[in-house]
Amino acid sequence: MKLPGPFSITRVVETEGPSFAPDFLLPDAVPDAFAQTDASRDPRFYDAASNKLVMGFYALIIRTERNVILVDTCVGNDKERPMRPDWHRRNGSFLTDLAASGCPAESVTHVLCTHLHVDHVGWNTRLIGGRWVPTFPNAKYLMARTEVDHWQEVRRRDANVNHGSWDDSVQPILDAGLAVIVDSDYEIEPGIHLMPAPGHTPGNVILCLDDGKQRAYLVGDTIHHPVQIERPQWSSRFCADPQLAATTRIAFIERVAESGAWVLPAHFPRPTAVQITGDAGGFGFTTPQT
Template identity: 45%
Template sequence: MTPPAGWWVGDARITPIVEVTADCIIQAGMRDATPERMLGIPWLRPDFATDDGQMRSVVQAFVIELGDTVVLVDTGVGNGKPRPGLPAWSGLDTDFLDRLAAHGVQPDGVDVVVSTHLHFDHVGWNTTARRDTWTPTFTRARYLVSETEFGYWAGRPHGESADDHAGFDDSVRPVLDAGLVDLVADDHKVHDGIRLVPTPGHTPGHVSVLVESAGREAVISGDAIHHPCQIAHPEWSVHADFDPERARRTRVELLGRCADAGTLLIGSHFPSPTAIRVGRDGPGFTVHPVDLP
């Protein structure tokens, strides 16, 4: 499955950098998304589901280039991170940084790293191992984290997975200790034309990333929307949602914005073609072809 080359949103270029597949992992966590129900959404095939109703999904980061600024949204699972709760993502050894370099971005060329939230599969490449120590990967970047989100995880909340706590310890704490983290408001302006949008529910301080340029808009969803099937069924939740009802309301609000404003929806776990146009379908939502390169 070849990832798209990216999209121009006005003067901003957004490019996906795929790390690893996530098909069965996300479907297993979305109990409502059975193969039979997936087959009931015909437009999911062939890009977002197989002919037997199995979900297609990925873990990926996004490079936003606007003017001279390079912003990296989320950083995947990371290499060499022990995640025993999900063996498929434990101790990975991928060429993610080579893929980033193939796009023309070296680690020291990233100006800002934005975390939509602090689950381990969105922060892993924040750090890499050097002499058995987890150290910041993007050494020139400021790492932006919602203050609400950081406070939640720094409090070592009960009921969260050991893997996510480990992700905070080996992928967030080291960049904080290096003085590279900025704790920001959930509607923080990242750069002219790039800002955060509060999308709580999956986690307490979850944010999405809105790009606005030359009269066009795109939003990178993070885990506010895990899979396109939730466009047809916003009520389908994932087991990792902190507040499933709030997450549902957030999805409806985000989908409504995309439908009414013509905002391009770029799903953090959506496989190629990744970007979707949302339309209203009575009280619900559907998808339309994307007309951007």
């Protein structure tokens, strides 16, 4: 699916649908509080029948004249995720769907994981002959230094951190020499650079795009669900530092509101891209005309 914004941005979906109860993902979204939000009345974003937030798991692909940049690599196939039955030993069509969208694995020049959680690193690797090998053999895998340092340290204490995804989806990239460890404001090419957004994880980054005509921000899990635009103080249960995540989210939303920039998070269901409206008195968003 083509998304609005600078350069050319497309979305390739791994899964999409009702995912988590509001107050499971967002502990502050207790039933009374959630019921007062616009998102709770929008069937694109909330499935009332199952009481679950609708979420997508997808990669975003940016094409420029020079590069093909793949942002966030979902859950992946064949991974051992016994604690998450829907992620355990998946056998999905993501890679063929990616190729069908005009982006064969060999064409990818950069992979960016906005952070190193299990659902953002999965397709970094695939299982071939019993070994985890890089899925994108010609790509530089960009990882923020703060993020790598943090999870490397945690991994030393806990082999199962992030459902074991360090060992099957990050370490093999480091071992293959394809990781490029960068500062949190790294520039990939003119008009495309990272911006630090700590809180969800210590080294979480946003990818900023500006082609001189339009701007977009690929924010990863800085904003998980559309309801957090109305309620930017609500952080997720997966945030390492919920307070800092909220501070980062609020500052970002205040900065881009009314700017016309497109905001493309990692889990917003279709239509995925939004433009934030409003001010500190109350934020909202508009979606693309279809």
